Amino acid sequence: MTCNQKDVNIIPKIYNLVMSVNEDFRILLIKEKLTITEFARLASEQSGKKYTVFGISQKLARNSIKYDEMKFFAKVLGYDIKFEKIDE
Structure with a gap:
């Protein structure tokens, strides 16, 4: 299996996405003024x-939240996950 330049360029983007899920979730908790305890109850x-x-x-520490579960977590907080096409 070989990687071309396009494959190599996407690796940092995927890494940043994984890292930001943890951060984004915690930011949403803060915006909604919820603790993890309150969120777990909801x-x-x-x-x-x-x-x-x-x-x-x-799950947050290990970055092991599955996509379906993250969608559910977002819904609990009153958010929706959307994909937008970016111009490169």
Whole structure:
């Protein structure tokens, strides 16, 4: 398997995206004036699934939140994730 220049250029973009999910989620919590404890309670109520502060914190620390779960987290906070075409 070989990488061309375009493949190599996208790696930093993917890394920055992963790093920003953690940061963006925490920023949204601050904007909505919620603690992770309060968020875990809201997420549990809306999903019927048990969310814990420890579980959410670990997913953020390890950058292991799945896309579907991040969409749900955004919805709990009153946000939607959208993709926009960028001009390069």
